[in-house]
Amino acid sequence: MSVTVGERITRIGGEAKLYIRCDGDTVLYGLFICEAPVRGFEKLLVGKNPFFAVEASMRICGICHTSHGIACCEAIEHAIGIYPPRDGLLLREACGILNRIQSHILHQFLILNDFFKKGFKKILLKNLFKALEFCNRLLSRIGGAPTHPPNITIGGLMKGVPEARMGDIQRDLGELEKLVREYVREFFLDDDKLSNKVDILREYNLELGKVASHMFYGDRFNINVEEVSVVHPMDLIENPISEELRGILAKSSALCALYRGKKVEVGPRSRMTIYRGFKGSTLYDLQRARVLEMELNIERLKEIFNEVDLSAPVRTGEIPLRKGSGIGVFEAPRGTLIHKVKLDDTGHIESYKVIVPTMFNIPVIGEAVRGIPKSMASVIPRLFDPCIPCAVHMVEVRT
Amino acid sequence: MSGEKIKVIHVDIGGCEGCSVSFLRSLPLISDKCAAKTLYTVDSIDELLENDVDIAFVSGSVCLNDEETIETLKSVRRRAKILIAFGSCASFGGVTRFSRGGQEPKPSHRTFAPLNQVVEVEYSIPGCPPPPQTVNSFMIAYQRQIVTQLAFFSKLSEFKKLSGFDLIDDIVLTGLCMGCGACEVSCPTGAIKLIERRPNLIVEKCIRCGTCYVRCPRAMQLLIRGVKK
Amino acid sequence: MMFLKNPLGEYKGVYLAQTTSKEILARREISGGVVTSIACYILKKNFSDAVVAVKRTRGIEGTIILARTCEEVIEAAGSKWTLVPYMKALRDTIIEENIRRVTVIGLPCQINFLRQMKEFPLLETDFGDRVRFLIGLFCIGTFAHEVFKSFMRSMYGVKPSEIEDVKILGDKLLVYVSDGGIVKVPVAEALKYLQTGCLLCPDYTAVSSDISAGVLPDMPHYTVVITRTSVGQKLFERAIADNVIKAKPLDEKLLEKLKRRALSKMHRAEKYAMQFM
Numbered sequence: 064m065s066v067t068v069g070e071r072i073t074r075i076g077g078e079a080k081l082y083i084r085c086d087g088d089t090v091l092y093g094l095f096i097c098e099a100p101v102r103g104f105e106k107l108l109v110g111k112n113p114f115f116a117v118e119a120s121m122r123i124c125g126i127c128h129t130s131h132g133i134a135c136c137e138a139i140e141h142a143i144g145i146y147p148p149r150d151g152l153l154l155r156e157a158c159g160i161l162n163r164i165q166s167h168i169l170h171q172f173l174i175l176n177d178f179f180k181k182g183f184k185k186i187l188l189k190n191l192f193k194a195l196e197f198c199n200r201l202l203s204r205i206g207g208a209p210t211h212p213p214n215i216t217i218g219g220l221m222k223g224v225p226e227a228r229m230g231d232i233q234r235d236l237g238e239l240e241k242l243v244r245e246y247v248r249e250f251f252l253d254d255d256k257l258s259n260k261v262d263i264l265r266e267y268n269l270e271l272g273k274v275a276s277h278m279f280y281g282d283r284f285n286i287n288v289e290e291v292s293v294v295h296p297m298d299l300i301e302n303p304i305s306e307e308l309r310g311i312l313a314k315s316s317a318l319c320a321l322y323r324g325k326k327v328e329v330g331p332r333s334r335m336t337i338y339r340g341f342k343g344s345t346l347y348d349l350q351r352a353r354v355l356e357m358e359l360n361i362e363r364l365k366e367i368f369n370e371v372d373l374s375a376p377v378r379t380g381e382i383p384l385r386k387g388s389g390i391g392v393f394e395a396p397r398g399t400l401i402h403k404v405k406l407d408d409t410g411h412i413e414s415y416k417v418i419v420p421t422m423f424n425i426p427v428i429g430e431a432v433r434g435i436p437k438s439m440a441s442v443i444p445r446l447f448d449p450c451i452p453c454a455v456h457m458v459e460v461r462t
Numbered sequence: 463m464s465g466e467k468i469k470v471i472h473v474d475i476g477g478c479e480g481c482s483v484s485f486l487r488s489l490p491l492i493s494d495k496c497a498a499k500t501l502y503t504v505d506s507i508d509e510l511l512e513n514d515v516d517i518a519f520v521s522g523s524v525c526l527n528d529e530e531t532i533e534t535l536k537s538v539r540r541r542a543k544i545l546i547a548f549g550s551c552a553s554f555g556g557v558t559r560f561s562r563g564g565q566e567p568k569p570s571h572r573t574f575a576p577l578n579q580v581v582e583v584e585y586s587i588p589g590c591p592p593p594p595q596t597v598n599s600f601m602i603a604y605q606r607q608i609v610t611q612l613a614f615f616s617k618l619s620e621f622k623k624l625s626g627f628d629l630i631d632d633i634v635l636t637g638l639c640m641g642c643g644a645c646e647v648s649c650p651t652g653a654i655k656l657i658e659r660r661p662n663l664i665v666e667k668c669i670r671c672g673t674c675y676v677r678c679p680r681a682m683q684l685l686i687r688g689v690k691k
Numbered sequence: 692m693m694f695l696k697n698p699l700g701e702y703k704g705v706y707l708a709q710t711t712s713k714e715i716l717a718r719r720e721i722s723g724g725v726v727t728s729i730a731c732y733i734l735k736k737n738f739s740d741a742v743v744a745v746k747r748t749r750g751i752e753g754t755i756i757l758a759r760t761c762e763e764v765i766e767a768a769g770s771k772w773t774l775v776p777y778m779k780a781l782r783d784t785i786i787e788e789n790i791r792r793v794t795v796i797g798l799p800c801q802i803n804f805l806r807q808m809k810e811f812p813l814l815e816t817d818f819g820d821r822v823r824f825l826i827g828l829f830c831i832g833t834f835a836h837e838v839f840k841s842f843m844r845s846m847y848g849v850k851p852s853e854i855e856d857v858k859i860l861g862d863k864l865l866v867y868v869s870d871g872g873i874v875k876v877p878v879a880e881a882l883k884y885l886q887t888g889c890l891l892c893p894d895y896t897a898v899s900s901d902i903s904a905g906v907l908p909d910m911p912h913y914t915v916v917i918t919r920t921s922v923g924q925k926l927f928e929r930a931i932a933d934n935v936i937k938a939k940p941l942d943e944k945l946l947e948k949l950k951r952r953a954l955s956k957m958h959r960a961e962k963y964a965m966q967f968m
Contacts, residue, residue: 100571102476105565106563112665128478211480228789316567592813596813640800
């Protein structure tokens with residue numbers, strides 16, 4: 064048995080290491096340890112006005128910003144008992160979808176080197192940068208900016224989209240669709256263009272339970288938040304824990320999430336499996352689901368743009384700040400995201416908790432590396448598109 | 463100009479990755495000016511942290527309670543000819559100025575400070591996040607040595623705190639504001655609204671990015687003249 | 692981001708110019724009508740989709756307009772004496788109406804801000820790439836609205852609602868009152884009521900513009916024009932070639948006067964800045 068080896072993983076969103084224990088060339092098990100500093104968003108929100116929570120929570124992560132903003136708004140709206148108007152919700156969903164597509168496109172950058180043969184890198188980069196800019200343009204138009212969109216607010220959107228701009232939006236969406244379709248059909252699904260690492264990924268399965276609350280938005284009724292438990296990675300290891308292992312685990316600045324006491328996979332494959340009958344249990348399928356999800360999200364966007372009435376109000380008239388508790392659930396690019404808020408008598412935040420998808424996936428990454436060749440170990444975390452700033456915002460351990 | 467392209471890296475030491483994404487998006491714009499690497503493009507972390515570089519763009523604020531982060535920052539400083547604080551967290555602390563610590567699993571992570579609290583910084587570029595074009599503009603200014611622009615960002619690197627609150631305190635309350643409206647279009651969260659020709663700060667929307675301050679004509683004039691904050 | 696080494700900033704040429712349009716000259720009275728003419732020319736030749744300017748609403752109050760036609764530009768012509776914070780309205784209009792190229796006519800502080808935004812955007816929502824030409828107006832300072840109005844009332848008995856228009860001729864401020872009369876206020880006296888913030892500004896001629904323009908009291912029916920960038924110079928030359936304006940280089944004596952005025956504003960700025968050191 065060889066000693067646990069820790070390697071800083073590159074081409075992921077943030078600072079994390081993968082520690083693996085091997086038997087010869089095969090991985091026995093792995094620990095995905097996030098090591099970025101803990102900025103402490105839950106604690107820093109205590110005592111603040113809920114409007115500050117929306118702006119601050121987006122800055123938990125510069126990749127899934129909109130998802131946090133939406134989950135935060137949903138939680139606060141639930142707490143104070145208001146509901147955005149239909150067209151505000153539709154445009155908010157559009158923002159969330161654009162963030163999801165944006166994040167998935169970014170992810171394709173990160174897995175380029177692993178998935179594709181070297182010769183295609185240049186043209187893929189060109190295609191992906193273009194697609195990203197169209198996606199950003201759309202999010203700018205509807206959300207106000209491509210990162211940390213300021214239009215997302217409690218009660219709906221700060222302002223709507225002028226009818227006159229719908230033509231430009233449809234045009235941009237058309238371009239985005241073309242580029243995404245080209246990427247998916249002509250590159251990703253073309254085996255001749257894929258590297259041999261992909262062949263290896265197709266040989267290994269990962270079949271854990273899956274959780275997803277909705278295909279495109281989020282639904283607090285589709286997941287029982289009470290049954291989500293948050294634990295320190297150390298608690299997932301069977302005793303006795305060696306000194307060496309304890310030292311490694313103590314470095315973790317992220318906690319893990321379990322559902323009904325079990326490790327569950329969240330993310331595109333969970334959504335696609337539960338809501339779209341996706342079949343694919345290999346490690347390669349984790350990425351295939353993500354890529355196919357992009358196309359479905361574009362279809363949903365088209366639906367939204369056809370359905371939405373741009374002349375209708377996009378924000379509810381009254382935003383009372385008062386006592387209450389609320390839960391907001393949104394399907395972030397990486398999986399189910401939960402924000403929980405409690406407001407005091409003056410409507411200020413008494414407590415705030417965030418459970419991010421990467422917290423569910425941290426132990427799942429550990430499972431996913433079992434039995435794979437050592438040389439492939441660093442690829443596995445990337446398949447889950449982990450978001451480290453999200454995972455280390457911190458969560459209070461239940462005692 | 464023949465010869466090797468200048469070596470540029472981008473590192474995030476604890477931010478939200480928003481600045482990292484912005485920097486990634488700038489790569490097509492700056493590819494003619496430099497050879498740039500980020501966490502999103504390298505295969506091994508050594509490519510970022512082991513070699514000497516000409517310019518290091520560093521994002522995220524530094525957690526003063528985390529030895530490893532401080533060491534990483536110091537190491538980058540040693541190996542970079544020029545270190546740029548890229549983004550508001552790195553420049554002035556940004557939203558992490560609100561951090562308190564006290565949270566598991568690292569309750570000791572209490573204080574987050576701008577980079578210049580720990581290392582010497584040549585230039586600070588604020589923004590939450592700065593758009594990709596900013597990186598390109600900087601590289602152009604650097605290549606052509608456009609002194610006025612470089613001096614501006616060099617001056618900013620001396621500051622450890624700038625926010626909408628500072629704008630109100632230093633410019634509005636002192637009577638210096640003339641109502642030009644620049645601040646209103648310099649806020650990423652829409653926290654500044656001009657009411658009867660003077661800025662009003664919606665306190666709960668200010669995330670302390672400092673962009674309003676650096677774009678205020680009066681504020682910058684005072685800063686450049688060396689008025690102490 | 693201004694570091695003024697020369698009182699006039701960097702420039703390619705300084706001219707004395709006048710519009711060839713009788714209509715514009717008549718409308719403008721005190722000025723050579725050059726800015727108005729150039730703005731019209733830009734629209735006519737489709738160099739820009741819109742021209743941003745401030746139109747007087749009442750007295751010294753104004754509002755931003757995005758002029759698409761020559762008529763709209765002409766209606767907005769004239770000194771305003773106040774700073775209208777139009778940046779947000781400009782940004783929102785550009786986005787809502789998807790305007791690709793605007794020409795902005797503004798005061799030095801506004802022009803400097805837009806130039807900075809063009810060169811070094813710090814937000815994703817910056818729109819510097821949509822700003823085509825920057826035309827700066829000479830500026831000695833702007834009035835604090837309430838102060839000016841109460842000064843007019845207490846010193847000259849003119850109610851705020853009675854102020855129709857304000858123009859400058861030589862060393863006198865002409866305040867047009869609603870009963871048809873004109874109250875003449877010595878400029879030296881009125882300058883006491885400039886905004887404090889303006890007193891710190893060293894920029895008289897809008898050094899960051901493509902073209903700067905203003906009037907010297909010695910030549911009230913002409914516009915002094917400073918071309919600064921190759922873009923500005925080219926535009927100016929084309930306007931002359933197309934007989935929209937006529938111009939000749941500004942003679943030495945007047946150039947010296949212009950420099951002295953600019954220098955005195957710089958000194959004033961220095962003096963007030965010292966208070967804050």
